[in-house]
Amino acid sequence: MSNSMAEMPDRWDKMRLGDRDAMLALYESYYNDLLSYGVQLSNSTDIAKDAINDVFLHLWEHHSGLKPVKNVKAYLFACIRRKIFQPVYANKTFLFTEEAFAESTEISHEEVLIAVQQSDAIRMKVKAALDKLTERQKELIYLKYFRDMDYREIGRTTGMSLKTAYNTIYNAIKILTGELRDTLSVALLLLFYCGK
Amino acid sequence: MDHNAPPSIEELLANESFLKYCGGNQHERSYWEEQFNIVPGLRDAAEKAKRLYELLRAEMTNASTETVAFSNMIEQQRVEAPVVALPAKRRAGYWVAAAVGSVIILSGLWIYTYNGNIPSRLVQQQQIVHERTDADPGRNTATLVLADGSVVSLDSTGNGEITRQGNVAIVKTDDGNILYKANGEPVSEIVYNTMSTPRGGQYRLVLPDGTKVWLNAASSITYPTSFPVDERKVSVTGEVYFEVAALRDATNKSRLVPFIVKKDDIQVQVKGTHFNINAYDDEDDAKVTLLEGRVNVSTTGAGLTEKTEVALLPGKQARCGKTGAIAVADNIDPDEVMAWKNGLFNFSNADIRMIMRQIGRWYNLDVSYEGTVPQREFSGKITRNTQLSNVLKILEQSNIHFRMEQNRIVVTP
Numbered sequence: 233m234s235n236s237m238a239e240m241p242d243r244w245d246k247m248r249l250g251d252r253d254a255m256l257a258l259y260e261s262y263y264n265d266l267l268s269y270g271v272q273l274s275n276s277t278d279i280a281k282d283a284i285n286d287v288f289l290h291l292w293e294h295h296s297g298l299k300p301v302k303n304v305k306a307y308l309f310a311c312i313r314r315k316i317f318q319p320v321y322a323n324k325t326f327l328f329t330e331e332a333f334a335e336s337t338e339i340s341h342e343e344v345l346i347a348v349q350q351s352d353a354i355r356m357k358v359k360a361a362l363d364k365l366t367e368r369q370k371e372l373i374y375l376k377y378f379r380d381m382d383y384r385e386i387g388r389t390t391g392m393s394l395k396t397a398y399n400t401i402y403n404a405i406k407i408l409t410g411e412l413r414d415t416l417s418v419a420l421l422l423l424f425y426c427g428k
Numbered sequence: 429m430d431h432n433a434p435p436s437i438e439e440l441l442a443n444e445s446f447l448k449y450c451g452g453n454q455h456e457r458s459y460w461e462e463q464f465n466i467v468p469g470l471r472d473a474a475e476k477a478k479r480l481y482e483l484l485r486a487e488m489t490n491a492s493t494e495t496v497a498f499s500n501m502i503e504q505q506r507v508e509a510p511v512v513a514l515p516a517k518r519r520a521g522y523w524v525a526a527a528v529g530s531v532i533i534l535s536g537l538w539i540y541t542y543n544g545n546i547p548s549r550l551v552q553q554q555q556i557v558h559e560r561t562d563a564d565p566g567r568n569t570a571t572l573v574l575a576d577g578s579v580v581s582l583d584s585t586g587n588g589e590i591t592r593q594g595n596v597a598i599v600k601t602d603d604g605n606i607l608y609k610a611n612g613e614p615v616s617e618i619v620y621n622t623m624s625t626p627r628g629g630q631y632r633l634v635l636p637d638g639t640k641v642w643l644n645a646a647s648s649i650t651y652p653t654s655f656p657v658d659e660r661k662v663s664v665t666g667e668v669y670f671e672v673a674a675l676r677d678a679t680n681k682s683r684l685v686p687f688i689v690k691k692d693d694i695q696v697q698v699k700g701t702h703f704n705i706n707a708y709d710d711e712d713d714a715k716v717t718l719l720e721g722r723v724n725v726s727t728t729g730a731g732l733t734e735k736t737e738v739a740l741l742p743g744k745q746a747r748c749g750k751t752g753a754i755a756v757a758d759n760i761d762p763d764e765v766m767a768w769k770n771g772l773f774n775f776s777n778a779d780i781r782m783i784m785r786q787i788g789r790w791y792n793l794d795v796s797y798e799g800t801v802p803q804r805e806f807s808g809k810i811t812r813n814t815q816l817s818n819v820l821k822i823l824e825q826s827n828i829h830f831r832m833e834q835n836r837i838v839v840t841p
Binding site for chain 1: 481486489494603
């Protein structure tokens, strides 16, 4: 990404003045970091995406009342966290314990900074794990989990047999699971992210 | 599945049924929730698998595409207009997510199998003689008619900007969605586009206000490329599902900008909500089903001297007869109504003609009948993403028979 982090407070200030492009630039720059964090909290890409849009709509709607911030990223992380732990999202989550939502939603600035670091570290691990895959495996992972294709469609798209497609996915997931074993434990993440 | 040991994460994530569960499929969900209680260790493995699934999806999400969609959505809000509520996002790739031939029994007539194979016993019984024996399922295909009358075929178009109309760019995203991207300057003239799907096609579209639209087969929607500030009006044919973005009026913030869907004499007026309209000309009633929010359905049919109007609550369905009369049904199954969008045929107590109309639309075939048409009612689900022969095999188990001609299925006793 060509945007340096130093530009972000500048963009924030432009957004406060009503600069739509600056707001969109912030949105785009932080999108994947925020999405990853949101998914780590909610275990749902859909919820995380909704939360990001809600947060940015709210910021944009109230742009003239916003205060300057030094650490834009940490501020946005805190917003996403608050949004996801709002009760309205609670009943939409999947495989997520009730206790998680009973937790207090407010955490200190230091805890937010730690959350940013830990979330980014997990995102880096996911990226590094994906980099262990062959191009073919990556392509199939994309078709299967992002484009939601079934094996038949994957076969039609890539010219693979159903069995080869299945085996390629299976082996790729095996590699990813091996790389990310420590990262997939939900209990561990709750410990980190609920401010306990 | 070996019921003694929990499956590994890779076994789960390679399993179509588990992925449908991850995607929010209600039926798969109850199946897996049940399994969690039966198979020791399964819940833990499933949590990890789901987590990996979501982390991968997040990492593969393209920030630029999302930014265009978001920009598009706020464009319609104008700078000061606050937003009331976001449409809750439905899984975008839903309708391509259906597993290979997974079939679900409800009434004992149809056969259930998870791994998607039609049991061999069925295949052996299958001895019909005909020339053309199969048809591919429908796919994502549509055409777009622009304001100047030019026609764009959306399956042969590459991704990215398709064309530009005034200040508005029409963009095809990587995942095959069409959206309208305004450059922020005021639009001088309102022009209309029409998206239509053929039989055997379906497509998705994001309107200029951020409203999401799903078109079923043989359907269309006509809409302005930029909505006027005080009203959003579109017209449809066939079957269309809407997730309407809630918009506040820029000058009067207490007012929500109405969103109006028209089909001939039927008008559905909404604010921000999720609903489905099924208004195929070959179906008896036009049906408007509300999933969330609130809509008003009105008709001005030929049989009426004045407008008939009903306010619909979530989970209810307005049935508009040809005369313009509206009946409200409250015993509907939303999963059944929305099955098409989620990649399924789903029938409960449906007669064969109704089933065949849906099959004809999806497999691009005409349907005719020979002899006595069975009066029985049928229930069951089957993925839409399967060859016609698989669907017919299952129906044949219920003692209905078929013969295929060139572009026609003949139903025989």
